Amino acid sequence: MSEEIRKGLVGVVADRTAISEIDPETSSLLYRGYAVEELAARCTFEEVAYLLWHGELPTRLQLLEMEGEGRAQRAMDERVRTAVDLLPTTAHPMEVLRTAVSVIGATDPYAGDRSSDYAKAVRLLSQIPPVIAYDQRRRRGLPVVPPRPDLGFVENFLHMTFGRVPAPVVVDAFRISLILYAEHSFNASTFTARVITSTLSDLYSAVVGAIGALKGPLHGGANEAVMDTLEEIGDASRTLAWLDETLAARRRVMGFGHRVYKKGDPRVPTMRAALGRLVEHYERHDVLDLYTSLERAMAERTGIAPNLDYPSGPAYHLMGFDTRLFTPLLVAARVTGWTAHVMEQAADNTLIRPLADYVGAEERHVAEHDG
């Protein structure tokens, strides 16, 4: 008698974690005990990164030390740039980023040394933004913008991408998006990182695997798909007709639904408010009209609530990021959660190796094959 199969591991508790807690009943998300909306309102992204890695918010001195280590590594390594330049600008930015992280790992002499995982996490946090910024600029034929050590993490990321520091409302919306995306318990890409770590492979391999998992449109790739959807609909007056056609074809509406949250994603209100401030700043109420029309139509037709990818897509669009760069932005945030989970898995490890219920051919013999 085969065991009950839980396809997609739906509802399966695979391990314990102290990093974040998702409560679908109360639609809440805590990072190390702090509500994510409180962290988004009161903390810098670096403070949240420190919290995820160390379990406590940093003292002023601890933060300065971590920021100092990060600022020293903000320039893109020339070997990474050489590798990125080998790739066509038609390559998906997630493939570019996956390649870049491989090179960052392959050029780290301590890649296999577990004791330096925290230093690797800080290195990736610093080295991923310049790759994303360079990739967007090279696709537009623009030169590299060098890092500015006088700027904070978020301002420097935006400066390297756009060649200037945008208005405070834009910087703040980007900061909020990074905090909201930073961590989310055993989502597909994080669990991928833990599976790779459970074999005692290295942190860089775990992050490369996680990037591969996040690329899919059922996971992180949804934020770019949201923008494609809104551009396909084009105008709020066409939303209901578009949705009826989409649902009739049994296609998924990107940015809606969630495996765990069935009463709404607690990250959405905070990101939706940031989107509203961007709409006011850029005077793009057409974007908000379209956003609201699809949200209402989905509520009316399906009752399925939006997830974080729904407000973050149009927000990144208004900030000026190319749509294909949206999921790499999620990587720049989630690399903190991924590496926190890598360190937690390594600290109390058991090889992750589930069973399968075999339903293939009965035993047979080659000699019986008459080919």
Ligand code: SDX
């Ligand atoms: C992220 O896990 C995480 O924590 C991920 C994440 C994170 O921070 O790491 O939160 C980030 O990945 C958010 C999700 C981004 N993906 C999308 O927005 C893609 C669209 N969403 C769906 O594909 C879907 O909602 C999932 C995959 C996210 C969750 O699906 P489930 O829980 O596996 O539910 P299901 O696929 O079994 O759907 C149940 C029903 C189905 O109807 P029936 O086939 O039973 O008739 O709801 C329908 C689905 O068709 N449904 C949708 C839908 N989501 C579910 N119908 C239309 N559009 C959708 N978006």
